[in-house]
Amino acid sequence: MAKDTKPRRPRAETPKGFRDYFGAEVTERNRMLEKIAEVYRLHGFDALETSGVETVEALGKFLPDVDRPNAGVFAWQEEAVPGGGHGDWLALRYDLTAPLARVAAQYRNDLPSPYRRYAMGPVWRNEKPGPGRFRQFYQCDADTVGAASVAADAEIIAMLADALEAAGIARGDYLVRVNNRKVLNGVLEAMGVTDAHQAAAVLRTIDKFDKVGEAGVRELLTTGRTDASGAEIEGVGLQPAQADPVIAFLTSRGETNDETLSNLRIAVGASAMGAEGADELAQIAATLDAMGMGADRVVIDPSVVRGLGYYTGPVFEAELTFEILDDKGRKRQFGSVAGGGRYDDLVERFTGQKVPATGVSIGVDRLLAALREKGLAGADMAGPVVVTVMDRDRMADYQSMAAELRAAGIRAEVYLGNPKNFGNQLKYADKRGAPVAVIQGADEAARGVVQVKDLVLGAKIAAQASVEEWKAQPAQVEVPRGDLVRAVSEILSR
Amino acid sequence: MAKDTKPRRPRAETPKGFRDYFGAEVTERNRMLEKIAEVYRLHGFDALETSGVETVEALGKFLPDVDRPNAGVFAWQEEAVPGGGHGDWLALRYDLTAPLARVAAQYRNDLPSPYRRYAMGPVWRNEKPGPGRFRQFYQCDADTVGAASVAADAEIIAMLADALEAAGIARGDYLVRVNNRKVLNGVLEAMGVTDAHQAAAVLRTIDKFDKVGEAGVRELLTTGRTDASGAEIEGVGLQPAQADPVIAFLTSRGETNDETLSNLRIAVGASAMGAEGADELAQIAATLDAMGMGADRVVIDPSVVRGLGYYTGPVFEAELTFEILDDKGRKRQFGSVAGGGRYDDLVERFTGQKVPATGVSIGVDRLLAALREKGLAGADMAGPVVVTVMDRDRMADYQSMAAELRAAGIRAEVYLGNPKNFGNQLKYADKRGAPVAVIQGADEAARGVVQVKDLVLGAKIAAQASVEEWKAQPAQVEVPRGDLVRAVSEILSR
Secondary structure, eight states: OHHHHSOOOOOOOOOTTOOOEETHHHHHHHHHHHHHHHHHHHTTOEEEEOOSEEEHHHHTOSOTTOSSOOSBSOEEEOOOOTTSOOOOEEEEOSOSHHHHHHHHHHTTTTSOSSEEEEEEEEEEOBSOOBTTBOSEEEEEEEEEESOOSTHHHHHHHHHHHHHHHHHTOOTTSEEEEEEEHHHHHHHHHHHTOOOHHHHHHHHHHHTTHHHHHHHHHHHHHTTEEEOTTSOEEEOOOOOGGGHHHHHHHHTOOOSSHHHHHHHHHHHTTTOHHHHHHHHHHHHHHHHHHHTTOOTTTEEEOTTOOTTTTTOSSEEEEEEEEEEEEOTTSOEEEEEEEEEEEEESBTTHHHHSOOBOEEEEEEOHHHHHHHHHHTTOSOTTOOOOEEEOOSOGGGHHHHHHHHHHHHHTTOOEEEOOSOOSOHHHHHHHHHHTTOSEEEEOOHHHHHHTEEEEEEHHHHHHHHTTSOHHHHHTOTTEEEEEGGGHHHHHHHHHTO | OHHHHSOOOOOOOOOTTOOOEETHHHHHHHHHHHHHHHHHHHTTOEEEEOOSEEEHHHHTOSOTTOSSOOSBSOEEEOOOOTTSOOOOEEEEOSSSHHHHHHHHHHTTTTSOSSEEEEEEEEEEOBSOOBTTBOSEEEEEEEEEESOOSTHHHHHHHHHHHHHHHHHTOOTTSEEEEEEEHHHHHHHHHHHTOOOHHHHHHHHHHHTTHHHHHHHHHHHHHTTEEEOTTSOEEEOOOOOGGGHHHHHHHHTOOOSSHHHHHHHHHHHTTTOHHHHHHHHHHHHHHHHHHHTTOOTTTEEEOTTOOTTTTTOSSEEEEEEEEEEEEOTTSOEEEEEEEEEEEEESBTTHHHHSOOBOEEEEEEOHHHHHHHHHHTTOSOTTOOOOEEEOOSOGGGHHHHHHHHHHHHHTTOOEEEOOSOOSOHHHHHHHHHHTTOSEEEEOOHHHHHHTEEEEEEHHHHHHHHTTSOHHHHHTSTTEEEEEGGGHHHHHHHHHTO
């Protein structure tokens, strides 16, 4: 059949797991990131933008003998080099830390040390897409490389609080909570846990503190526990007394940082590592104090456990404390929007040298969602004033009106579709979210006037009415042509 | 040997043909793009951000039976779908127009029509890298999809002029020149050229007008030409009289747009297509006039030939007219930084329908280079004030000083490296481009004062001198601790 010989048209589809961002979605995110970047620059951090593509070797996720490296990243092999050797494997970056490690090693003789840098941009993950989970998304990181002092951690913690406020989160609506992996290590020493597997099991148990509470943690650390569904969960097998330091650690938060620190020093007992961790937290608290960071913004809180397994020293997390309604209509705190901590193996795999580093990552989509939740994003992203076209031969006049409006800083455009059907122009203005329409037919032009229509008031009726009905709306005023900008400004300021 | 058993460390290298951008390189570009985006939004254009990844099918560069699509793009195949079928081929976008075409087709029922959008972001080309040519670079596009009227072209042309000024190019330092492919088609008709191959040969010849001039074009269109190196270049084989309309076309620019248009109408003779093209240019000229765009900003200029082969209607190009020195120290005009025009096949391959579109693309790296050439980029990208550390136990004090400076809007940081060697701190401040260093040792602290050092004056000597010598520099002042911010502000305002 003739039908079969016709080549199939290509599908116009976003690839699976990717999405497109339109208008305010783009500008709101960019504005938020730029406000954060300003805070980072003010703190002496420099921008770094690496390309989206790295060698798989530099990313370091894969064994060199894997045939097709694809676990978690998008990767491909370069063409073979003429005259020998196969091409490099390249991949899209999966985060902003791996490229920082590469840069810190590659330019180690040229970069200032310590090197403070921020980076904002897309990263890619070759994962099964799910609802709200995309294979390209934004990250926003700031790190200090080469500073062993916890003053660097304190600085980043304070900077995070400033960044959240710059983005629009009010003081009182967020809290940065600080903990330290070294204190936990001290607790493990005080417990007499030296086996790495057992330590890991304790960490996993601590992670469940929020869910199962003190009694549950005690059960999990010792003989095990029966959960709500009746399932038996095996215990770590410690003696009941061994659980005491962990409980002391998790519940050590006092009314003040000083009180918390006293409790922590008790929890770590005689452990030197634990004392070092508590000293570091004390130093961080003192530095934050000197920087004017009150307890309404940052607190020492040993119940922060996220990231304790990954980081090697101070760990911190920023939570938004206001309530939202979840999917089921129940109130809950908005929760975590940023986190970070100290890690010391950033460039070691490249250079063999341990370089201390500490950093923070803000969850871009989470924070943006929070700003939207609070009505703080996109207030100024209204659609443009639409100058309608009543008379096709007078396009130059209409363009001149739009140009005048723009010269006054008002977003404006001329309708550029087929002007025949005036209803289409109004539907268009509606689709654009236009706050105002400007109309000038032949009779208005002859009388030297224009019609200025408030669409926020009249939108719904307008989409169905005829030109005549539409003109009769009370939200519409006729003004001298020379008063166009003034009349539009007036409506916009309503 | 033991040496051989040690695993090789990964190389810390940017992949071939890619590069990293540091500090001001990033912020200057972002600021320039944001200024341009503001102009685009003011004109009613909406942001669109598609992901870096598209299906190869949507990009449409490749035949479906090609085993490994890699001519010009970075592409890879998705994992096979469990239970049948091989995975889609995905690729990094090579420009911002192909994703626009996909979006315009995919969302055609939801987008306003006409759809004005701008897009800014990286694109990727799998090409052999060369000096100054990278495999990832930025594009900055604005297009109107679905507007047949040349009012849309006029609007984009005016917007381009506004965007260049917003970016920092002064009026008089640029010129947007406008031509029309339909006029050229009229000229071809007037010449009696109907064969497509011959028409293409005429287009190629026109492209050489800048180099070989009127006499050279006449030779190339007829019997051929011997170039400067003595090489024989074959002619198109037209009769001498047939060359007249082309020459008339190329040399038709007059003192005013009206004069140019009269000359063009003569060049196209009796061609209806040519007359239509001239009418369109006349309409564009009238619209630009109504928008207040003078001949110092935009002119009709038929000698613009770039893009005539690609576009189907109006074509335009923005040139920077100031002079720079080229690699060999010779003066030359900076040249083209943006171009665009009308094309009508944007979504046809997806939907089968021709949709008129017109757009502009600004050469991001070129324009940024021009701003740097004029000293207009990065004026405010000075390094931070560095608070040095004389006394490791008083980090909190130093952090407090930096916090005060930041609260006054001054970029400031505390030195976070090992403070033992003060010379290293000064070298660090130098590397950071710090304008000011703040110093407070134990004696200054006891006396309640700080030392504030102008590094712009003293940088060179400072890097070598001892603490004592360095303190003796005249650029250094001792002020009460309470006057820190005032003293630093004073130096910065010098």
